[in-house]
Amino acid sequence: MTVELLILVALASGILAYFVGRLNKVLGAVVTIVASMFIFIMIGYMMQDINAGTTFNYNAVEYMPDFVTFMVTYLGLFFAILVTFIFAMVSFFNPFFVEKYKYPALYSMLYLFSLAGVLGVFLTDNFMVLFFFFEFIVWSGLFLIPLGKNNKAAISYYAFSTAGSFALLYAIFIMFAQTGSYNLHLGLATVSGTTEGTYVLALLAFAAFAKLGAFPLNVWLPRALGKAPDAITAVFSGGLEKLGAFVAVLALVKLAPIGDIAGTLGGLTEATFLFASQYIVATLGAMTIVFGTLMAIRQDDAKKLLAYSSMSNGGYILVALSLGGTLGLSGGLYHIVAHALASAAAFLAIGAVSRVTGTTKMSELGGMIHKMPVTYMVYLIAIISMAGIPPMGGFISKWLIFQAVIDNGLILIAVAVFFGSIGSFLYVFRPLAALFLGQELPQHRDKAKEAPFFMLLPMLILSGLIVFTGVMPNIFLDFINDVIAELGGTGLLLGDYTITGVNGVLQPTLIASVFGVGVLIAFIIFILLKKSKKVGLMDTYTAGNFIYTEELMHYSLDFYAPLERLYEKHINITKDFYKKLENKVVDFGRMIKYFFFTNKPEITVFWIIVLIGFLLWGEL
């Protein structure tokens, strides 16, 4: 099953989904499920071929023009499997959400088009094909977002992603000018280390930052993910953000870092042997973590909160990849997997809740656990992994990243990373408490019921995988070692159940089993002891007097009000910066319009005279 056949299948099924969608909305969405599952399985088969050592490239091509070549590499396959898996899982949600959208058929078509784009980006060795599909995803994603609430978010999404992809394009052309070909590996290899290499690294990093929604270019991520339709937010944060990670890998790993080693920034960096470019990217990644966490804490809308969380997790990935080395690389790549699974599961859970209640605002929800216990479990597992607590996958990657940061002696960044993980526990807990725990709100009591089986299935698979990546990480780490080997690094030292980091060995299965035993014991105690009596809302008393109105007794909002007040004033620094930038462009345009476009011909004549005068000035 060659790569471009796969891409053509994805495109064809997209068009098929459009026409089927015209007839019957739900059927169109079902086509997306079938197509994405099929593609995921096919990518799975490629796993075996590549393990058999045949990193073949598929340029025996009859359908596409000859310069379009594809190559299956470990790196590409790693990302492709992960993202197609997320696409497949989220596609189960499509049939249930598709009625609400304005253009249902278009939704299913663009869903599969972005899948085709993802395949195109990850599985090619030709930069122009990479850019073609990169833009293609931007273009199809662009028309998906406004299906949700409003289209202002889509514009800022388009602005930042296009800025990113055009930076990528400029880098591609610099490499093309050097090598005369668009080959990805050849281009990066010839350019790395030279002066052009600096521009290429800067531009690729810019593209990665734009796609990941990292600090300087993060304005679009929360707005787009907050406003986009529920299923698409899962795909965006789980899958499409990983494009940025892929470009980050190209920039930070395949290109040799630049800047002399120690004390480049005037002795400021206490880093002992880090290059300037690595240090800058790491600092920006750390700032992304901090700002993402701070912003996430004060959000009222659960989807926006998770959007900020995926922004700060993007920061983690950037920090890990920029440090490089075995720990950095494996930590970064593993974090990509863990974060993808966790954020997809979390978004799907929130999506399930919003399907039933119509809102994701924490102030309007409460006590969903009574009606949706399974969704609650899925969300709980997801946030444990996001917070990086042992049994889940998130812990492994954070453990690796922390070691990488400490090992490189980056104290400042270490502080930021620690702050990020504590903060992540803070803000992921808020939706748990607000949405699921507490008493049931009267207005949702009748409507709320557990999500149907076909929605629960992907959520359960995802949470199963989250646990599995936590308990048995070595399977995934072997594959990551192959990827690192291909990138030229040395893989992690892996026993059958142990991971040896810099300072100590980790037996995740041992921890998990201990943790499991503890949970088991607690569960038994819970079962044996006397059941707590469930009482109605009115059947209590407070300080001696009975209550007469059904008002909530539990407190699930503004947990961290004092913390929020600390940085209330300067919340949207970046947003104001871009607003000012936009206003400058508008004023410039209006000034030119006012000055040049009047109904009097004298302006043109005046400028003609000025230009002729300018030319003839030399004659005097």
Next chain:
Amino acid sequence: MLQYAAIAMLMLGLYGLLTQRNIIKIIVSINILEIGLNLFIVSVGYVEGGIAPILTSDFNNNGLVFVDPLPSALVLTAIVIGVGTTALGLALAKNIYQKYGTFEIDEMGEE
């Protein structure tokens, strides 16, 4: 000397275009510009002591020193083009007057 006069006329036309806000005055300055231009075209072809490029009974052979005939041919076309545009300009001016009631651009207000 003729060339300097031509350039002066050209500049006068440009000055008119720069300053005048009255439709008719603009058309007049365009005409001055065109006359200056035509004069310049003819002056380019002038040859000291050359005669008009027409064979007549007394200037009868082509060995004589003629003025360059090509610019005068070109000027003939340029003049008529000038007439065409001016006629059109005046027709537009009449239309503008019917619509706005004035020839001053400032009084016409932004449309």
Next chain:
Amino acid sequence: MKNFLAFITVLVLGYMIVVSLDNNEAFPAYGEADVSSRVSQAFIDRSVTEDPGDIIFGQATNLESGPANIVTAIVADYRSFDTLGEVTVLFVSSLGVALLLGGKKQKRLELNFHPNFMLRVGSRALFGIILMTGVYIAIHGHLTPGGGFPGGAMIASSMLLLYLADDEFRAKIKGFKMLESFAGTAYVLIGLTGLLLGGYFLENLLDNGVIGDLFSAGIIPIVYVLIGLKVGSEISGIIDNFLTEEGV
């Protein structure tokens, strides 16, 4: 103040242009144009296709282009495509003026000047003479200075005289339209016959005869007469559009 500023800039620009033309070594100073190095030398010697040697007025026969007036040779023969474009410019502008100003049933503009009897009759007499000179200039275009355009302008000026001298006078516009269309079509058809028979558009098919005679220079006098008529009718049409207004 703005005018003064504009005057200064224009002055400086003029001075700059003059100075730059003076010390531009390729641009010949006034009067020292070296015609022999230019394309027009071939027009003077009529030696574009083959060199006829010395051309004597009244003796040289069937030169490559016949008219004694070399400017007419250029306008109507060597570069007659320009003249065709030229005639279309006037055609379009008269059409445009008719489009912009032409209304339904036109009537003369109410001028507050009412000509007395003497003027009306006198202008009738004068009209004939002006018309004749216009036609003469158009016909002798290939021998004497002038030609189609000045002749046409003269014809139109005679019409203008009638319009000014008599405020009820209205020429038959329909006639002018017909004449204009006929002349234009004839001109293009002459060009097309040149293409069909001689192989080149607007080629001079008829023989050029002896340089200096009335019936010499092939199609050029015909073309010039057509142009004279066309220009005359177009400009009169323009005059009529300007001097009439809407109304019964």
Next chain:
Amino acid sequence: MSAILLIAVPLLAAFISILFKKYAHYILVFVSFASVFALGYMDLGTITVGGFNAPFGIVLILDDYSLIALYIVNTLFFLVAILNCNEFKKVGSIMLVALAGLNGLLLTGDLFNLFVFLEVAGIAAYLITTTNKKPLASFNYLIQGTVGSSLYLLGLILLYAMFGTLNMADMASSIANSGYGAGVTAFPFLLMFIGFGVEAKLLPFNSWTKGILANSNRLTGPMIASVYAAAIGFVFGRLLTNVFVIEDTFLIIVTIILIFSVVAGEAMAYASTKVREILLYSSVAQAALVVVVFMSGFTGWAVYLIIGNAAAKLVLFLITNTATKQLGNDDVETFKGLFVNNKVIGLAFTAVTLSVIGLPMFLGFVTKMNILENMFVSGDYIWPAIILITSVVEGIYFIRLLLNLWYKENDLPEVKFEFVLKYVVVIIAVLIMVFGVYTEPVQDSADNLVAYSYIEGGNL
């Protein structure tokens, strides 16, 4: 069949059509179709007019550059004529003259003849814009056009005085082997550049564009923004690549004008809220881009840029003007949700806009990529940066427009698009998509166009 017929037949038809006022527009449609049809039978080469060969007589050049140009301009003209044939009856014969003028512009190899045809096409354009019922705007256009062409004539005469010839190729070769420095020819070339700059809508000289295009109708919008822009683009390209010698100070001035036009054009489009204003300012920027690509020497790709822009502007202006006529004004507010219930028009509009921005799967993408690639290979690093940054800005305001037009729930504007318009618009959109994906013909035809060269003396 000799290419001269492309000019002579429309002229003949124009002269005849003034007699049959009522059938003028039928003649127009027939002649424009015939000229598109006849293009297939034209034999390439130099056509001498009047039998006098190149440097002396007037010569028309028909090679693959002008053949492509004629095909594009004539087809667009035919489409505009077909779509407007029943509304603008009065301008039938003027359109015929415009067709003759445009064909003349594209074919002529003689500089003064170029001036005459520039005037013929120009006057026809001034008259066509009078159908906008905005006499002041047309007047402004007339004045600036006349100033522009007078400067062109002045530049031309200076060149004649210096080099003694009027034929393009002869002029180019005599300048080349005259051995004068660039300073000598800088002034006349600047004048000619300004003369064409006015028509090509480069920034400091195009204050007429707003008056004309902002309140254009179904005829003037496509005519000026697409047909005339394409023709002027082609002719300007021919002049830039073959005749002009652009060095030091003249190059600085031209680069300043172009950078200013591109940047300011995009900024103005970003700042405007009326649909037609967005389109016209973006076409100002695109026109400047075309000149940039011609000056960097990639004639083939500049031609495809012109084709892409012309087709796009035709579709955009047709749709916008039809909707404006029925909705009254063209603010983005009133246009919101226009495509919700006319999807076919919406899809074509979107496809064409995405092609102008340069997103994949469209002709615009192929052109922009190749232009950038050639620029990088020829070592120019500044212009690609400007092009990319401005196309981000351009992308943003076009996408903002598109999203407004597609996504709206209540009280949608009802606009009826007649079938012929839908048919034409969809065909153009499909063509742009097809050539966006299937790029072989585009690729090799663009490369061999670059090898376009003149032979000394003007006889190709």
